[in-house]
Amino acid sequence: MREWVLYGANGYTGELIARQAVSEGLRPILAGRDATKIGRLAGELGLEARVFGLDDPAALTRGIAGAALVLHAAGPFSRTSAPMVAACLESKIHYLDITGEIPVFEACRALDASARERGVVLMPGVGFDVVPSDCLAKSLAEALPGATRLELAILALGELSRGTTKTMIEHLGEGGAVREHGRLVPIPAGSRTRTVRLGGRERLVVAVPWGDLATAHASTGIENITTWMSFPKAQVRGMRLLGLLGPLLRRKSVIKALQGLVDRRVTGPNEQVRESGSSEIWGRVEAPDGRAVEGRVRAPEGYKFTVIASLAIVRRMLEAPPAAGYQTPATAFGGDFVASLPGCSLTVPDTAGA
Numbered sequence: 089m090r091e092w093v094l095y096g097a098n099g100y101t102g103e104l105i106a107r108q109a110v111s112e113g114l115r116p117i118l119a120g121r122d123a124t125k126i127g128r129l130a131g132e133l134g135l136e137a138r139v140f141g142l143d144d145p146a147a148l149t150r151g152i153a154g155a156a157l158v159l160h161a162a163g164p165f166s167r168t169s170a171p172m173v174a175a176c177l178e179s180k181i182h183y184l185d186i187t188g189e190i191p192v193f194e195a196c197r198a199l200d201a202s203a204r205e206r207g208v209v210l211m212p213g214v215g216f217d218v219v220p221s222d223c224l225a226k227s228l229a230e231a232l233p234g235a236t237r238l239e240l241a242i243l244a245l246g247e248l249s250r251g252t253t254k255t256m257i258e259h260l261g262e263g264g265a266v267r268e269h270g271r272l273v274p275i276p277a278g279s280r281t282r283t284v285r286l287g288g289r290e291r292l293v294v295a296v297p298w299g300d301l302a303t304a305h306a307s308t309g310i311e312n313i314t315t316w317m318s319f320p321k322a323q324v325r326g327m328r329l330l331g332l333l334g335p336l337l338r339r340k341s342v343i344k345a346l347q348g349l350v351d352r353r354v355t356g357p358n359e360q361v362r363e364s365g366s367s368e369i370w371g372r373v374e375a376p377d378g379r380a381v382e383g384r385v386r387a388p389e390g391y392k393f394t395v396i397a398s399l400a401i402v403r404r405m406l407e408a409p410p411a412a413g414y415q416t417p418a419t420a421f422g423g424d425f426v427a428s429l430p431g432c433s434l435t436v437p438d439t440a441g442a
Contacts, residue, residue, distance in 0.1 A: 090155075090156035090406055091117060091154055091155045091156060092116050092117065092155050092156055092157045092158070092159065092402060092406065093116065093117045093119050093138070093151070093152050093155045093157075093158045093159070094106055094109070094116040094117065094118055094119065094158075094159050094161060095119045095120060095151075095152075095158055095159070095160050095161060095162055095172065096119075096120055096160065096161035096162025096163075096168075097116070097118035097119060097120055097126060097129060097130075097161065098118075098120045098122050098125035098126050098129060099120075099161055099162060099163075100391075101161055101186060101215070101391060101394055101395070102120070102161035102162065103129060104391060104394075104395050105159070105161060105394075105395050105398055105399065106118055106129060106133060106135070107133065108395045108396075108399060109399055109402075110133045110134075110135070112399060114399065114402070114403075115135060116135065116159070117135065117136045117137075117138055117155065118130045118133070118135050118136070118137050118138070119137070119138040119139070119140065119151055119152075120139065120162065121139065121140065121141040121142070122139075123139040126138075126139055127139070138151045139151075142162075142168055142171040142172060143171070145171065145174070145175065148171060148172070148175045149175050149178060149179055152175055152176065152179060152181055153179065155181055156181065156182065156405075156406055157181060157182035157183070157184060157209075157402065157405050157406070158172060158176055158181055158182070158183055158184065159184045159185070159186075159214070159398060159402055160172050160183065160184065160185035160186075161185070161186050163186075163187065163189075164189070165185055165187035165189050165192045165212070166189050166191050166192060169185060169187065169192045169195070169196075169212065170195065172185075173195075173196065173199065173210065176208060176210075177199070177202055177203060177206055177208055180206050180207055180208055181208065182208055182209040182210075182211075182405055182409060183196075183208065183209070183210050183211065183212075184211050184212070184214045184398070184401060184402065184405065185212045185213070185214065186213070186214060186215035186217070186394055186398055187212050187213055187217065187299070188213065188215075188216075188217025188218065188298065188299040189299065190265070190272070190297055190299060190301055190302045192212050193212055193213060193299055193302035193303055193306075194302050196210045196211075196212050196414050197302070197306055197414045199414065200413045200414035201413075203412055203413045203414060204411075204412045204413040206412070207412045208412055208413075209405065209409050209410060209411075209412055209413065209415055209420070210413070210414045210415070211401070211405075211414075211415045211416070211417065211420060213299055213303055213416065213417065214397060214398045214401045214417060215390075215393065215394030215395075215397055215398050216244070216367065216387075216390035216391070216393045216394045216397070217298070217299045218298070218299040218300050218303045218304075218416070218417070219393070219397040219401075219417045219425070219426060220367070220369050220385040220387050220393070220397075220426050220432070221240050221242065221298070221299075221300045221303075221304070221315075221369050221371070221385070222300060222303050222304060222307055222416050222417050222418040223385065223417065223418045223422075223423045223424070223425050223426035223427075223434065224240065224369055224371045224383055224384070224385045224423070224426070224434065224436070225238055225240060225300060225303075225304035225307055225308050225310075225371060225418065225423075226304075226307045226308055226418035226419070226422070226423035227383060227418075227423030227424065227434060227436040228308075228371050228372070228373040228381055228382075228383050228436055229307070229308035229309075229310060229373060230423060231373070231381045231383070231436055231437055231438060232373045232374075232375055232379060232380070232381045234375050234376070235308075235310055235373035235374060235375050235381075236310060236311065236312055236374070236375060236376055237310065237312045237313075237373065237374040238304055238308065238310045238312065238313045238314075238371070238372070238373050239313075239314050239315075239316065239371065239372045239373075240298070240300055240304070240313075240314075240315045240316065240369060240370070240371045241284040241286060241293045241315075241316035241317070241318065241369065241370045241371075242293075242298065242315070242316065242317045242318065242367070242368075242369050243286040243287050243291065243317075243318045243367060243368045243369070243370075244317075244318075244365075244367045244389075244390050264276065264277050264278070264279065264280070264294075264295050264296060264297055265297040265301060266280075266295060266301070266312075266313065266314045266315075267301045267305055267311065267312060267313040267314075268311075268312055269311055269312065270305070270311040272301060272302075275295060278294055279295070280294065280295035280314070281293065281294050281295070282316065284316065284318075284370050285370070286318055286368050286370055287318075287368055291318045292318065292319065293316035293317060293318050293319070294316060294317060294319055295314055295315065295316055296315060296316065296317045297315070298315035298317065300313065300315050301313055301315055303416045303418075306414070306416055306419065307416045307418045307419050310373065357389070357391060361389065362388075362389050362391055362392045363389070363392070364389075365388070365389030365390070365392070366386070366387070366388060366389060367386070367387045367388065367389060367390055367393065368384060368385070368386050368387070369384065369385045369387075370382070370383075370384050371383050371384070371385075371436075381436065381437055383434070383435055383436030383437070384433075384434075384435045384436075385426055385432065385433070385434050385435075386432065386433045387426070387429075387431065387432045387433075388430075388431045388432070393429075393431075393432075396429050396430060396431070397417075397426075397429060400428075400429055401417065401420075401421070404420075404421060423436075
């Protein structure tokens with residue numbers, strides 16, 4: 089099997105991926121900018137280590153040389169993905185990452201022509217963001233051709249890692265968003281809510297800027313998309329308060345201070361939480377004539393799922409990559425891909441009926 093690079097292997101999710109990869113017989117090259125941490129983990133796992141940052145294009149190009157693909161796991165991706173994508177395009181190496189950030193999806197999609205020209209696959213979002221929801225969206229759209237509206241609601245039971253929390257802080261001041269008539273439209277944080285049956289009961293969900301506002305649009309062509317997430321009422325009230333503090337939360341000094349607090353206090357879910365947690369995603373598409381189809385994905389806890397999905401996609405990419413260019417997980421492998429993963433199920437009617 090050809091070589092591949094796992095960049096950010098010393099981070100919370102990167103280390104989980106590295107350890108599981110070895111247990112599955114895969115041998116990634118572990119890479120990152122922290123020589124001590126990367127070297128220690130590579131030595132423990134018996135893997136090759138490469139140490140380089142993302143701010144030196146020449147070093148970055150040398151660092152990924154000879155690989156068939158890079159799985160980029162070092163966030164926040166809005167700051168780290170662009171140099172890695174550029175290096176992958178230059179070196180004709182496939183690019184994967186585990187982002188959920190809309191600007192990253194949109195930036196990669198804008199490079200579709202360049203990627204096709206160079207024979208490179210650009211596939212951001214190969215973890216919990218956005219594999220299960222993307223597969224559900226595509227499956228629903230195929231069950232109801234001509235659908236013009238899509239809703240996705242996410243229930244994720246577990247905790248957040250340090251990296252995910254720091255990424256969320258980067259975007260706290262931006263508020264929410266929906267896609268209307270093909271365009272991303274900003275909305276105040278916490279301003280839109282509804283109830284959806286998730287986890288066996290009705291739950292309050294709030295509109296959030298989940299990655300599917302970008303990826304589901306690419307996967308389905310549907311131009312009106314709302315992505316929801318389940319939160320307790322108190323947290324929804326907190327979101328609305330944070331919305332009022334938007335200008336303050338966009339200041340770099342405030343972001344840095346909050347991220348420093350995260351570094352000191354947040355680690356991430358332990359093994360017990362990852363093994364006992366779960367996730368569920370509800371989806372609904374609607375056509376102009378009122379016909380609608382609903383479906384669900386049930387999956388393991390988010391970080392556990394990210395490890396499972398990202399490594400499954402690495403294997404597929406090494407064995408038989410899809411057509412070059414920008415791809416979402418569902419355009420690359422089909423809407424039923426998620427159902428092929430351990431512990432996952434996809435429930436969508438075959439058709440919408442008459």
